[in-house]
Amino acid sequence: MKYVTGTVNTRESAASRASAVPPAERGTRARVARLILEHGPVTAAALGERLGLTPAAVRRHLDALLTEGMIEPRTARQRGQRGRGRPAKLFGITDAGRSAFEHAYDDLAGSALRFLADRLGDEAVADFARSQVSALVSRLTPIMREVPEDQRLRVLAEALSADGYAASASKTGTGGEQLCQHHCPVAHVAAAFPQLCEAETEAFGQLLGTPVQRLATIAHGDGICTTHVSPRHHRESKESGR
Template sequence: MKPVSSAIEPGNERSTRARVARLILEHGPVTAAALGERLGLTPAAVRRHLDALLADGMIEPRTARPRGQRGRGRPAKLFAITDAGRSAFEHAYDDLAGSALRFLAERMGAEAVTEFARSQVEGLLRRIEPVMRTVPEDQRVNVLAQALSAEGYAASATKAKSGGDQLCQHHCPVAHAAAEFPQLCEAETEAFAQLLGAPVQRLATIAHGDGVCTTHVSPVRIRESKETGR
């Protein structure tokens, strides 16, 4: 369902507003200044779109005090996507997926759901595994993030402070179904480990109410672990 305010706006306004919302989804929480720089918008234009998104409940304001200035300085104003805003992005088939999985579980049992979840990620494995063989190991997480983004997961990869890499998925098209059927997340995690050739650990998921699906990728490769017997 489209926000009421967008129904009477010109097409270019709706398009720009959608881009603002998408950037907040993918990179938020983010400041208005950062949004303006990325989109080439004036401060007034950014404020206009942010005010409309706030009024529609698509985003929410947050504050973050600059590092190293405890108790001093003006807190930075950030904008983050809300549950309502997240649901506006490609969730059209989430309810249908949940209904189908419930039907499958009732008729054939939980194991059938697990098999279905694994079959869903097989396509991802087939598409990405050949590419993974051609890139250096230290670039595989970035390549996986790009592949996931192409499939609508708005993924990003960063180096983890504790070592290894951190893979974040800022959007999940089947978040509600995954909340009821964790097999979907489990199968995806198994696929990540296989693609990256490294141990992975899920730290947070949108399905469980977290803002982002976060996966830690260990710097220790599975092959090395097997060779050393550790």
């Protein structure tokens, strides 16, 4: 979904349905959709709190987005012993909704990579993928040298968000960290060419200076791209064992 002056620029059919909606309503609906995209499956109550909307207003926007096929209802996973009552209903972005956010030229990029693979082989695609992320590495390497190690993932997440990946960083219970990318501008292309995800993961490890492991990707059908970042001592123990 692309936002222009506060509105949602969706496919033509959705745009025609939205033509009768007042501009203020379209702007709020765009904000609802973007929050669902960036923060993963969320409840209606959480959306209302973030946007300052009444339950009735949230429901109106959610119903419209559901009708357009932009979002879908999901059931919250139960952790530990189940409590009383029904599990909270969550709302997540659909493939159609995510594709509305996609940058243009997916088809052209896919065709170009297929041409490259056919003429020069898969390794040429891998080389191309590494060249694409090299700009990120070059840009952030000097910065990473200047910031404390415990701030590197935050810096990386902010850089990725600026590039359109809606990234966030968090701590894990095992002492490591987790990088989540709630949007992937090249998801459709990466689904056919995993070398793009592999090169990106390699770049993350290089920038953070510690082992990383990709746990999930939007390209493979997961809701978000999730990367586990090992604690610093994992790297130090590997180096001491050489």
